[in-house]
Amino acid sequence: MKKSWLYYLFALLLCLAFFSLGRWQLSRAEWKQQRLDNVAAILKQKEPEPLSRLSKESKTDLSWTAGRGHFLTTPALLHDNQRLGDKVGVNVYRVFQPDKGKAILVNLGWLVVPGDRSMPVLEKISGSYQLTGLLIAPPSPGIAMGPAYQKTNEQYWLMTRMPLDELAADLKIPLASRVLRLNPELPMGYARDLDVLPNTLPPEKHKGYAVQWFGLCLATIVITLVLGFRQRKRLNQNSAASIK
Numbered sequence: 001m002k003k004s005w006l007y008y009l010f011a012l013l014l015c016l017a018f019f020s021l022g023r024w025q026l027s028r029a030e031w032k033q034q035r036l037d038n039v040a041a042i043l044k045q046k047e048p049e050p051l052s053r054l055s056k057e058s059k060t061d062l063s064w065t066a067g068r069g070h071f072l073t074t075p076a077l078l079h080d081n082q083r084l085g086d087k088v089g090v091n092v093y094r095v096f097q098p099d100k101g102k103a104i105l106v107n108l109g110w111l112v113v114p115g116d117r118s119m120p121v122l123e124k125i126s127g128s129y130q131l132t133g134l135l136i137a138p139p140s141p142g143i144a145m146g147p148a149y150q151k152t153n154e155q156y157w158l159m160t161r162m163p164l165d166e167l168a169a170d171l172k173i174p175l176a177s178r179v180l181r182l183n184p185e186l187p188m189g190y191a192r193d194l195d196v197l198p199n200t201l202p203p204e205k206h207k208g209y210a211v212q213w214f215g216l217c218l219a220t221i222v223i224t225l226v227l228g229f230r231q232r233k234r235l236n237q238n239s240a241a242s243i244k
Contacts, residue, residue, distance in 0.1 A: 004231065011224040015217050022213035029206035032197055038062050039134070039196050048132065052100035061137040061178060062196070069098035071106075071125045074171050076156040077149070078119065079139065082110060083199050084191060089113045090158075092122065092190060095173060096131065096180070104176040105138075105164075106131065109190030119156065125188070134181040134194050138162045 042064050051067025077093040089112040096106045111120040141148075141161040148166060149159040168175040184192050 004228075008224065008228070011220055015220050018213050018217035018220060022210045022217065025206045025210035025213060028201075029203040029210065032200075032206065033203040035062070035196055036203070039194065042134070043194065049135065050101075051098040051104065051131070061135075063135045064132070065135045065180065066130070066132045067098045067101075068128060068130045069096055070128050071096050072103065072173070074173070075151070075154060076122050077105065077159055077162075077167070078156050079159050079162065080113075081160070084110045084112075087112050090119070093162075093179070094125065095171065095175070096129075102176040103173050104178070104180050105162075105167075106133070106180045106182055107192065108182055108188070109192035111190050119152075119158070122155065129188070131180065132183040132186065134183075134196075135178045136181055136196060137177075138164055138179050 039062060042062060046064050048066035049063045051065055051069065072095045074095045077095075078090040079093060080090055082089055082091045089110050091110050092108045093105045094108060095103050097103045108125075111122075113119065139162055141163070146160065148161045148163045149157050151170070152158050162179075164175050164177065181194055181196075182189055182192060184194065
């Protein structure tokens with residue numbers, strides 16, 4: 001009897017684990033779909049939030065912006081291990097100082113990195129620019145392992161993640177808490193788009209995984225009931241045989 005209870009307890013814990021994983025996948029799908037819907041609405045309206053207001057709190061981490069300023073002569077920040085299709089490269093960030101307000105990191109686009117890991121040659125940017133684009137939270141750091149970036153040389157620093165506070169301290173420049181995804185229509189920078197879910201699963205994939213986890217939960221319940229019924233039937237048969 002004790003083994004039977006342990007068997008049911010194990011099956012219950014397994015079901016709860018599968019069910020929790022399914023719910024987590026559904027919550028991720030819902031969050032990502034809401035994010036995509038928010039971006040679609042923002043890009044449809046394109047009502048700009050002035051760059052001069054970057055020092056103020058925003059109700060959302062997503063908004064369209066516009067403003068004039070200039071790029072500072074600080075090293076470019078190359079965000080490593082970023083995919084575009086089946087190729088791997090870097091996203092190029094530079095510090096942009098609006099005419100009013102805090103400096104901000106601007107994503108100028110993506111460049112491929114060859115197999116020998118030689119970094120691409122970066123174009124020089126100078127003068128005043130009128131920028132437009134999508135304000136967004138900095139890239140998710142994922143699992144923090146090792147230093148966030150290396151001060152490679154005067155031309156660029158190589159980043160594996162983007163801790164804005166650390167970068168601001170090293171650059172000696174106060175930075176806005178969001179970054180700017182540059183408008184792809186502007187004639188500058190490199191290959192880019194306004195995809196807010198790069199290098200990650202779309203909502204449909206999360207829903208598919210949720211169905212799989214719920215299916216495993218249901219299968220565990222069915223198997224547990226079938227095996228339990230068979231065990232009880234066997235015990236009843238053994239009990240009847242012993243009485244005879």
